[in-house]
Amino acid sequence: MKIALVGGGAFGEKHLDGLKNINGVEVTALVGRRLEPTRAMADKYGIGYASTDYEDMLSRDDVDAVILCTPTQMHTDQSIQAMDAGKHVEVEIPLADSWADAEAVMAKQKETGLVCMVGHTRRFNPSHQYVHNRIVASEFNIQQMDVQTYFFRRQNMNAKGEPRSWTDHLLWHHAAHTVDLFAYQAGPIAQANALQGPIHPDLGIAMDMSIQLKSENGAICTLSLSFNNDGPLGTFFRYIGDSATYIARYDDLVNGREVAIDVSDVDVSMNGIELQDREFIAAIRDGREPNSSVAQVLPCYKVLHDLERQLS
Numbered sequence: 001m002k003i004a005l006v007g008g009g010a011f012g013e014k015h016l017d018g019l020k021n022i023n024g025v026e027v028t029a030l031v032g033r034r035l036e037p038t039r040a041m042a043d044k045y046g047i048g049y050a051s052t053d054y055e056d057m058l059s060r061d062d063v064d065a066v067i068l069c070t071p072t073q074m075h076t077d078q079s080i081q082a083m084d085a086g087k088h089v090e091v092e093i094p095l096a097d098s099w100a101d102a103e104a105v106m107a108k109q110k111e112t113g114l115v116c117m118v119g120h121t122r123r124f125n126p127s128h129q130y131v132h133n134r135i136v137a138s139e140f141n142i143q144q145m146d147v148q149t150y151f152f153r154r155q156n157m158n159a160k161g162e163p164r165s166w167t168d169h170l171l172w173h174h175a176a177h178t179v180d181l182f183a184y185q186a187g188p189i190a191q192a193n194a195l196q197g198p199i200h201p202d203l204g205i206a207m208d209m210s211i212q213l214k215s216e217n218g219a220i221c222t223l224s225l226s227f228n229n230d231g232p233l234g235t236f237f238r239y240i241g242d243s244a245t246y247i248a249r250y251d252d253l254v255n256g257r258e259v260a261i262d263v264s265d266v267d268v269s270m271n272g273i274e275l276q277d278r279e280f281i282a283a284i285r286d287g288r289e290p291n292s293s294v295a296q297v298l299p300c301y302k303v304l305h306d307l308e309r310q311l312s
Contacts, residue, residue: 001026002064003063004028004030005069006068006078008037018269018271019277022274028062031057059085079105083111092119093118093121095118095301097169099305115284117279117294120180120297121177123180142185144221147224147236148236150235151234170209171194178235179223179303183299188216191213191214192213194307194311196210200227208226209226210225
């Protein structure tokens with residue numbers, strides 16, 4: 001399986017670290033915005049082709065599939081271009097920043113029949129897989145999820161502290177993780193409400209947001225998001241259920257009393273990004289729909305669209 005990675009930022013490097021652990025996979029091309037750092041990353045990971053030309057990469061015979069870790073605003077066009085070129089696509093979250101664009105990617109996937117998967121990593125983190133397995137086994141039912149997504153990002157910087165060429169978004173990017181996960185764990189969303197704080201004068205986005213969700217089976221979710229939080233960064237999930245309480249922090253899981261739960265045997269890796277990439281490659285090899293396919297996550301983007309209409 002020959003893979004091209006597009007976007008050599010902080011998250012692109014996470015994918016490269018995961019892909020090197022998967023047998024029978026070779027990253028044959030790396031595409032970035034600036035040639036010098038792209039070449040440097042390609043050299044670091046032993047990738048033979050480094051370029052800033054996305055279309056040239058798509059014309060190569062040594063590329064079977066593309067992983068997109070590019071700015072949100074490029075996801076739709078690049079996904080469609082890749083499928084038009086006959087390449088399978090894994091596009092990082094979010095799939096799009098509008099409902100119309102999300103539908104366009106879905107339409108192209110149906111037209112081509114290629115694998116198109118979205119990077120909703122929470123479906124793959126061992127911590128959330130553990131909870132999901134208990135739900136599927138009818139051993140645990142969610143009553144409430146309490147989620148905090150916090151960053152300190154008053155300047156346009158990425159996770160490595162480097163300047164970003166694009167502006168992140170609490171609703172279309174960070175809320176997408178929780179909206180999709182809540183539906184994945186508790187069932188289809190029947191009701192959604194949102195409030196946002198002041199718009200940042202330079203970044204042009206809300207720096208604080210609150211979202212409430214309710215599933216068809218009555219479970220509720222409260223999501224708090226902030227770019228203003230001066231403290232531990234990331235997303236922290238509290239599952240309150242009928243038989244237990246769990247707190248998930250990325251790949252790690254504890255119970256409600258902060259006692260660690262061993263999730264090392266949930267899957268073949270403790271790295272959610274690697275597990276996400278493994279699913280993408282396995283779906284291509286098996287000729288099947290992947291977990292977190294564009295079809296499966298599309299309802300999340302309809303909820304985000306409806307919330308954006310509320311906020312505007």
